[in-house]
Amino acid sequence: MTSALISAIKKLHISVVPQIRVYSSNVAAAATSSANNLSITKKDWGFQPQYTKPREVWIENLDTVEEQKLGLFELHPLVFAAPPRIDIINQNVVWQRKIRFVSWAHTKTRAEVRGGGRKPWPQKGLGRARHGSIRSPLFRGGGIAHGPRAGKSHFFMLPFHLRVHGLTTTLSAKLAQDDLHIVKDLELPTDDPEYLNELIEKRNWGPSVLLVDDTDLAPRNIIAASDTMGHINVMPVYGLNVYSMLKHDTLVLTLSAAEKIEERLLHWLHANTTKEQQPFKLSQV
Amino acid sequence: MGSRQITEKSLSMLRSLPRISLGNIRNNPKSRQNPKRGRGQHGGDKHGAGNKGSGQRQNYMRLGYETGNNPFYLRVPQEHYYRGHHLRREYPPLSLHQLQSIIDKDRLDITKPIDIASIIKSGLYNFFPDQKQFGVQLTDEGADFFAAKINIEVQWASEQVIAAIEKNGGVITTAYYDPHSLMLLKNPKKFFESGQAIPRRMIPPPDAIEYYTSAKTRGYLADPEEISKERLKLAQKYGYTLPNIENEPNYNMLNERKDPRQIFYGLEPGWVINLKEKCILKPKDLELLKFYST
Amino acid sequence: MAWLGSTVLNLFWKPSVNIVRTRYHAEKQRVIKRYGFEEQIWNGGLLPRTSGKPLPMPEYRPANPWSERKALFGQNDYIDILGPGDLHPVKTLYTVPSWIRGVNGNEYQILLRKRKMLGQAGLRQVRPTKWKDLQRRISFLYRKLNRKTKTGPSPI
Numbered sequence: 063m064t065s066a067l068i069s070a071i072k073k074l075h076i077s078v079v080p081q082i083r084v085y086s087s088n089v090a091a092a093a094t095s096s097a098n099n100l101s102i103t104k105k106d107w108g109f110q111p112q113y114t115k116p117r118e119v120w121i122e123n124l125d126t127v128e129e130q131k132l133g134l135f136e137l138h139p140l141v142f143a144a145p146p147r148i149d150i151i152n153q154n155v156v157w158q159r160k161i162r163f164v165s166w167a168h169t170k171t172r173a174e175v176r177g178g179g180r181k182p183w184p185q186k187g188l189g190r191a192r193h194g195s196i197r198s199p200l201f202r203g204g205g206i207a208h209g210p211r212a213g214k215s216h217f218f219m220l221p222f223h224l225r226v227h228g229l230t231t232t233l234s235a236k237l238a239q240d241d242l243h244i245v246k247d248l249e250l251p252t253d254d255p256e257y258l259n260e261l262i263e264k265r266n267w268g269p270s271v272l273l274v275d276d277t278d279l280a281p282r283n284i285i286a287a288s289d290t291m292g293h294i295n296v297m298p299v300y301g302l303n304v305y306s307m308l309k310h311d312t313l314v315l316t317l318s319a320a321e322k323i324e325e326r327l328l329h330w331l332h333a334n335t336t337k338e339q340q341p342f343k344l345s346q347v
Numbered sequence: 348m349g350s351r352q353i354t355e356k357s358l359s360m361l362r363s364l365p366r367i368s369l370g371n372i373r374n375n376p377k378s379r380q381n382p383k384r385g386r387g388q389h390g391g392d393k394h395g396a397g398n399k400g401s402g403q404r405q406n407y408m409r410l411g412y413e414t415g416n417n418p419f420y421l422r423v424p425q426e427h428y429y430r431g432h433h434l435r436r437e438y439p440p441l442s443l444h445q446l447q448s449i450i451d452k453d454r455l456d457i458t459k460p461i462d463i464a465s466i467i468k469s470g471l472y473n474f475f476p477d478q479k480q481f482g483v484q485l486t487d488e489g490a491d492f493f494a495a496k497i498n499i500e501v502q503w504a505s506e507q508v509i510a511a512i513e514k515n516g517g518v519i520t521t522a523y524y525d526p527h528s529l530m531l532l533k534n535p536k537k538f539f540e541s542g543q544a545i546p547r548r549m550i551p552p553p554d555a556i557e558y559y560t561s562a563k564t565r566g567y568l569a570d571p572e573e574i575s576k577e578r579l580k581l582a583q584k585y586g587y588t589l590p591n592i593e594n595e596p597n598y599n600m601l602n603e604r605k606d607p608r609q610i611f612y613g614l615e616p617g618w619v620i621n622l623k624e625k626c627i628l629k630p631k632d633l634e635l636l637k638f639y640s641t
Numbered sequence: 642m643a644w645l646g647s648t649v650l651n652l653f654w655k656p657s658v659n660i661v662r663t664r665y666h667a668e669k670q671r672v673i674k675r676y677g678f679e680e681q682i683w684n685g686g687l688l689p690r691t692s693g694k695p696l697p698m699p700e701y702r703p704a705n706p707w708s709e710r711k712a713l714f715g716q717n718d719y720i721d722i723l724g725p726g727d728l729h730p731v732k733t734l735y736t737v738p739s740w741i742r743g744v745n746g747n748e749y750q751i752l753l754r755k756r757k758m759l760g761q762a763g764l765r766q767v768r769p770t771k772w773k774d775l776q777r778r779i780s781f782l783y784r785k786l787n788r789k790t791k792t793g794p795s796p797i
Contacts, residue, residue, distance in 0.1 A: 114354070145354045146361050152372040158715040162734050164741055173781070174774050213755065217745040226722055235367045238358040268366075270707070292707030297716060300724035305715035308369045326723050338721075344743050346729070396791075406788065 101133030109328050114139040117237060121317065122245045124284075127261045135244050135317065141327045142237050144230040151235070154228030154304040157220040164216070169209030172197045178204070219342035226330050228304045233323070236313050243267070243314045248275055248296070253286035258294065268311020269293055274302055276318035299323055436481040436555070438503040439474045441466070443511055444489025450497075460498040460603045460612060463524070464532040476529035485519075487511065498601045500567070503558075509565055510581050516590035518601050522567040523559050525549035528610045535611065539620040544630070547608045547616040547639060567607060608639075615639070749782040 101121070116136040123130045137143075172178065178197030185192050193200075199207040220228075236242040250257065262271055270293035273284065280296045288294040297306065299322045307313055315323070330338075340346075365371065396403045411418050449455045454469040463482055466472050474480045482502030490511035498518045512519045524532065528548050531538045538545075551559050551568075559566035562573035582589040592601050608616055617639035619628040630636060690696075705711070717724075717733040731743035740758040741751060756775055765772045 143354065143358060146357050146367075148367070148372050149375040149378065151367065152374045155369065155372065156374075158718050161718065161730070162737055164737060171778075173777055211748050213741055213751050214748075215741050215745050215751065217743055225719060229719060229722065232367075234358065235361060238361045239364075239366055240362070241366060292705065292709070292712050295712050297713070300720045301713075301716040302723055303715045303718045305369070305718070306713070308367065308372070309712070309714070311366065311368075323723065330722055342743075344731075 100131065103133065103135050105136045105138075107138055107324075107328065109138075109140070109332050111139045114143060117142050119237070119242075119244050122243055122265075124245050124247070124261065125249060125251050127257070127264050129265050132246055135320070137237070137320065138324050138328060140331055141230050141324050142233055142242075144227065144234040146235045146238065147227070147231050150224060150227050150231050151304060151308070153220060153224060154232075155308065157218070157225075158303065158305045160216040160218065165210065165214040166212045167210035167214075168212035169206035171207070171209070172199060172205030175203070175205045222330075222335055222338040226327060229302070229323075230327055230331075232304045232307045233313075236307060241268070241312050243312065244320055245314055245316055247316055248273060248281050248284045250281070250283040250287060253283040255287050255290050258284075258287040259291070262294070262312075267314075270310045271295075271312045271314055272297060272306055272310035273314045273316075274299060274319045274323075275316050276322050299326075433479070435479070437479050438482060438484035439480050440484045440486045441472055441501075442486045442488035443493040443508060445471070446485070446499075447489060447493050447495060450495045457495055457497045458597070458600065460500065460600060462500045462522075462532070462605070462612065463502070463529070464535060464611065467533055474529075474533070476526045476533060479526075480529075481526070482524055482529060498603060500605070504564065506563075506581070510585045510587075513578055513581065513589065514585070514587045516592060516595065518592070519565050520567050520604060521559060521564050522605065523551035523555055524610070531610055536622070539622050542619065542621075544619050545610060545614055545616050548610050550607070567604070608641075749779065749786055752779050752782070 105116070116139055118134050118136055121132040121135050123132055172195060175197040178195040180196075182193050182196050183190060195201075195204075197204045199205055233242065262269070273280075273288075273294070273296045275296065276299055278298055284296060288296060293310070295306075295310065299319050302323065361367075393403070408414070411420050413419070446455075449466070449469050449471050450457055452471075454471060455461060455465060459465070466483060467474075472483065474483065484503035485499075485501045485505075485508045487505055487507035490507050493511045494515060496516045497512065499512065500520045500522050502521060502523065504519060504521055509519055525548065527546065531545070550556075556568075558564055560568040562569040562577045565574060565577075578589055592598060595601060603612075605612060606615075610616070614620070614627075615629075617630045617635060621628060630639065718730045720728050720730055720733060734742050737743075740755045744751065744754060746754075752775060756779060760772075764775075
């Protein structure tokens with residue numbers, strides 16, 4: 063059975079083409095216009111890729127609706143071509159949901175329901191069942207036994223390296239599925255939301271787009287244009303997270319943001335993280 | 348990975364699969380096992396609580412209770428070996444062997460005077476001032492092969508340790524720090540970020556004054572003349588020739604000491620360290636100057 | 642030659658089939674059951690609602706999955722990795738009350754922490770009943786955990 067399966071897979075001939083190029087939807091239209099002045103960036107990282115080639119992506123622009131290719135940009139394979147581990151992504155998303163979730167469902171116990179201090183009827187002689195309080199859980203309007211109590215926290219810290227790998231895995235999956243784009247900057251010619259909508263429609267980016275910039279203050283036009291549309295969001299690099307990357311269809315990084323993300327993640331992938339790997343203590347934050 | 352290129356294969360497969368989103372991710376199958384409660388004919392009989400007795404009824408006896416016997420912890424008479432131990436000063440040890448190893452790993456700069464702050468900064472020694480630990484005690488393990496020439500300030504040192512360091516042409520001082528000063532020395536960055544002025548170091552408590560004013564223990568309050576005499580005496584006692592440190596090229600470094608009121612090398616009490624603008628604010632008010640100079 | 646004759650017959654002549662329904666459902670005779678019994682419960686479907694208040698059906702309000710809270714959910718959760726390194730994500734959980742932020746534990750542990758933190762903030766003076774209930778619950782759980790249950794495994 064297994065050998066048959068293996069031979070079937072061998073026949074399938076999954077061709078492995080290292081994804082050096084990432085094409086966008088309308089390559090032919092754009093490549094001719096700026097073929098002469100393409101800037102090709104070869105990067106010299108502190109941590110050179112060992113066994114895999116760097117990924118190359120086009121640098122795009124936002125100042126025209128039509129896509130223009132401004133150059134080629136290299137991305138580090140440790141960050142942008144990590145093994146696509148769906149389970150790590152899922153653990154990160156679960157962690158992000160749980161870290162802030164507190165259940166406020168609440169019931170009152172028999173001690174907290176008002177009244178019920180007096181014995182409702184004598185212990186003996188009435189032919190009735192014996193009871194000591196009208197707020198016992200047996201009574202209508204009484205307290206709840208073993209009910210939910212407010213302030214049930216689900217907090218836990220995901221191990222440090224699972225969080226680092228959550229980011230690399232998600233970035234790699236986004237790049238592999240053509241959902242990650244690199245732009246020169248976030249400068250728009252106008253603050254018209256229609257322009258941004260048209261651009262996203264034309265380039266076949268999903269309806270929801272997450273734009274990430276290196277700085278805290280994004281350009282005015284992009285903020286004004288995306289302000290009315292909830293599904294287009296701008297975030298600084300330090301705000302980037304697995305959940306938002308998955309919630310938005312397309313992730314758009316500026317050049318400087320991509321470099322910053324790469325720098326931070328490469329640092330943590332190679333740094334001594336004994337301190338970060340210690341069990342979480344509230345006093346440490 | 349390697350020749351099988353699993354990452355490349357899976358990434359290229361991912362290209363033709365639907366977009367990964369919040370709706371289609373899952374953990375590995377069977378990665379989480381929920382705790383189960385036994386069911387069936389005998390599965391849930393006792394729920395692990397055993398048969399009869401306090402295990403089942405969960406009314407446990409208090410710890411040490413022996414069902415009416417005179418319990419063991421009362422049967423044995425008390426012997427007060429450790430009476431008042433919680434009030435005494437503790438000096439957690441650091442052996443010369445460990446110190447040599449820290450120096451060999453180049454995690455301690457011996458071209459500058461060494462104090463407890465630099466030992467902590469090496470990352471290979473730790474202590475807790477809030478647990479009545481009053482600094483580092485240098486012990487003589489590894490005294491035979493200790494070979495570094497250093498100017499070190501510790502809080503407690505034995506005679507052998509002093510001899511081992513002075514034999515190599517080094518200098519040792521024992522100095523007292525109050526717990527608050529030790530907190531500062533343990534994590535200077537945290538203190539500087541708080542924006543407070545560096546306080547004065549407190550003088551030793553009465554029972555420690557003798558140790559820290561004695562030239563034999565190289566106390567920081569001892570007379571320097573006495574100390575040089577004691578250095579010579581110790582060399583004669585242990586039978587080595589005392590290297591002449593006056594002719595050393597780094598004589599200035601070896602001769603550097605902290606003021607008895609000073610906590611950090613190079614920083615005086617009353618100064619405020621501004622880490623953000625990278626500058627030092629010094630008091631000018633006469634009253635403050637007078638306060639910090641005493 | 643009998644087969645030839647039957648083949649020719651089959652080719653040129655087909656019998657006309659006329660399906661006749663002999664019995665209709667409506668014509669069935671009903672079996673009389675429970676003779677003389679009158680049904681008290683209405684079985685005829687919904688009653689007409691002409692007067693009075695309509696039943697309280699909630700008005701359908703579609704949720705906005707891109708409200709600001711949902712669109713930016715999880716922002717800054719990786720700030721210790723991607724940021725300058727002096728901020729922990731727990732410090733950014735502004736929506737969670739401070740006494741439960743970054744804490745996990747059973748009800749007793751959480752309540753002890755709540756009492757410690759809110760007691761200093763003046764819960765005792767501002768909400769005396771809540772304070773009393775809190776104290777009662779803590780003493781109840783103390784007795785329950787220490788006297789009625791096995792000691793569980795240590796958390797660390």
